[in-house]
Amino acid sequence: MEDLLAILIGLLYAAGVYQMLRRSIVKLILGLLFLSHATNLLLFYSGGLRGLAPLVTEAGSVMDPLPQAFILTAIVINFGIIAFFVILLFRAYQINRAEDLDELHRTE
Amino acid sequence: MKEGILFPLILPLLMATLSLLPRRWRFDRELMALLGNLAHLVFSLLLFFQIRAHGVQTLQIGAWPAPFGITLVADLLSASMLIITGLVGFLITLYSLGSLDSLRQSFGYFPLLHVVVFGCSGVFVAGDLFNLFVWFEVILIASFVLLTLGGEREQIIAGVKYVTLNGVASTFFLTGIGLLYLQMGTLNLADLFGKLAQVPAGGVLSLTLLFLLITFLIKAGSFPFFFWLPASYPTPPIAVSALFAALLTKVGVYVLLRFFSLVLLPSGVVFSGLLSWAAGLTMVLGVLGAWSQMDIRRILSFHIISQIGYMLMGISFLSPLALSGAIYFMFHNITAKTNLFLLGGVIALLGGSYRLEQLGGLFRSFGLLGTLFLFAALSLAGIPPLAGFLVSSP
Numbered sequence: 005m006e007d008l009l010a011i012l013i014g015l016l017y018a019a020g021v022y023q024m025l026r027r028s029i030v031k032l033i034l035g036l037l038f039l040s041h042a043t044n045l046l047l048f049y050s051g052g053l054r055g056l057a058p059l060v061t062e063a064g065s066v067m068d069p070l071p072q073a074f075i076l077t078a079i080v081i082n083f084g085i086i087a088f089f090v091i092l093l094f095r096a097y098q099i100n101r102a103e104d105l106d107e108l109h110r111t112e
Numbered sequence: 113m114k115e116g117i118l119f120p121l122i123l124p125l126l127m128a129t130l131s132l133l134p135r136r137w138r139f140d141r142e143l144m145a146l147l148g149n150l151a152h153l154v155f156s157l158l159l160f161f162q163i164r165a166h167g168v169q170t171l172q173i174g175a176w177p178a179p180f181g182i183t184l185v186a187d188l189l190s191a192s193m194l195i196i197t198g199l200v201g202f203l204i205t206l207y208s209l210g211s212l213d214s215l216r217q218s219f220g221y222f223p224l225l226h227v228v229v230f231g232c233s234g235v236f237v238a239g240d241l242f243n244l245f246v247w248f249e250v251i252l253i254a255s256f257v258l259l260t261l262g263g264e265r266e267q268i269i270a271g272v273k274y275v276t277l278n279g280v281a282s283t284f285f286l287t288g289i290g291l292l293y294l295q296m297g298t299l300n301l302a303d304l305f306g307k308l309a310q311v312p313a314g315g316v317l318s319l320t321l322l323f324l325l326i327t328f329l330i331k332a333g334s335f336p337f338f339f340w341l342p343a344s345y346p347t348p349p350i351a352v353s354a355l356f357a358a359l360l361t362k363v364g365v366y367v368l369l370r371f372f373s374l375v376l377l378p379s380g381v382v383f384s385g386l387l388s389w390a391a392g393l394t395m396v397l398g399v400l401g402a403w404s405q406m407d408i409r410r411i412l413s414f415h416i417i418s419q420i421g422y423m424l425m426g427i428s429f430l431s432p433l434a435l436s437g438a439i440y441f442m443f444h445n446i447t448a449k450t451n452l453f454l455l456g457g458v459i460a461l462l463g464g465s466y467r468l469e470q471l472g473g474l475f476r477s478f479g480l481l482g483t484l485f486l487f488a489a490l491s492l493a494g495i496p497p498l499a500g501f502l503v504s505s506p
Contacts (some may be wrong), residue, residue: 043286050294
């Protein structure tokens with residue numbers, strides 16, 4: 005289970021970086037989303053995969069609840085930022101009429 | 113009184129919320145912004161004197177014990193940063209009242225200003241890394257909107273770059289936090305200081321700390337990550353540029369200072385050589401960039417980068433004298449640089465342009481303005497009777 009999760013996190017990071025480097029503004033958002041999901045999973049992983057939900061009834065095999073609180077916070081923050089970013093990129097597209105990020109660069 | 117540390121946080125949040133209310137339920141927004149920032153300054157000063165008298169102030173939010181709950185810590189450095197944040201907030205509010213168009217003022221400029229002050233104050237009293245991350249995001253989301261408020265073409269394009277880079281920086285930060293928690297089981301800075309000294313420095317730990325270091329270098333605008341700064345700072349109205357120049361990069365420098373002394377030093381993984389190189393290149397490249405520009409705002413933006421390099425150099429030496437130099441320089445830079453940005457705005461208002469080649473002869477017609485600019489610029493250059501001299505001659 006841990007190995008599987010590690011591979012999945014790695015794949016998500018790779019996909020995120022690849023998408024961000026592809027110049028299309030839609031893929032830029034996708035890339036950022038992948039990166040943030042990968043990070044959230046990594047936080048989840050850092051709490052230890054011990055099976056039981058973090059409700060302490062008896063000590064030992066419960067997961068650490070703190071990283072899960074972190075993830076919840078991070079998800080909410082990411083949601084806000086991505087929502088803002090989508091609107092911003094839409095405005096950029098309206099102004100520039102180009103889907104290629106290099107077109108943005110040239111106007112500087 | 114232990115809760116004194118909370119006032120510089122609650123006040124801007126309260127002001128931001130109140131300014132969002134419909135007009136008939138609240139006071140004048142402008143008046144609230146002025147008084148709110150002034151009160152922030154007063155509370156920060158009170159906190160400063162409280163710390164002077166009784167030592168470092170800490171507060172556990174919700175009375176959760178230290179390594180698990182949210183801890184707020186304020187020492188003299190935090191309090192000094194809070195004071196200068198209040199001062200800058202107050203002065204920029206005053207300046208915006210005269211310079212900013214009414215459309216931006218009515219579309220949430222003042223609430224956003226309060227949120228930036230709120231976030232910066234939070235960073236200065238944060239006691240653990242995750243809390244720090246949250247404060248960073250508070251500053252970020254407010255600065256995203258401030259940067260693009262008005263929706264002009266350059267602003268939107270600058271916004272795309274700024275948001276992208278900061279989004280990546282946030283994932284770096286969170287990755288670093290996750291990896292660090294995995295190894296140390298704590299994120300409280302004071303707790304990390306104790307625990308890191310007991311574990312041997314290994315490859316994974318170095319990588320983790322490198323993630324965090326890169327995040328803070330991006331925030332500070334250091335080489336090789338500074339390119340977002342000259343692309344975004346010159347585009348919004350000058351009052352917003354001045355606010356960003358005064359606070360945002362300095363927040364990065366402040367966190368680097370804490371990170372070096374509380375996390376990197378005890379862990380034995382010290383990237384001080386790496387940081388010296390980055391600092392040196394930042395200094396040189398920033399100045400070269402400023403040299404090649406003709407627009408006042410661009411020159412000043414590139415110059416911020418170069419000065420960040422000086423502060424990082426001070427941090428990288430890791431001696432008490434160099435650190436105090438870096439801190440002193442940070443305060444000096446916040447005041448002098450904000451001054452120059454604000455005066456640049458006045459110059460552009462009088463001369464009708466930000467381009468240097470169209471602004472000739474301004475000193476003859478507006479001598480006082482020219483003298484003021486000269487004072488700030490000479491101080492930045494380190495001419496003897498002015499504050500910058502002390503930095504250049506330790």
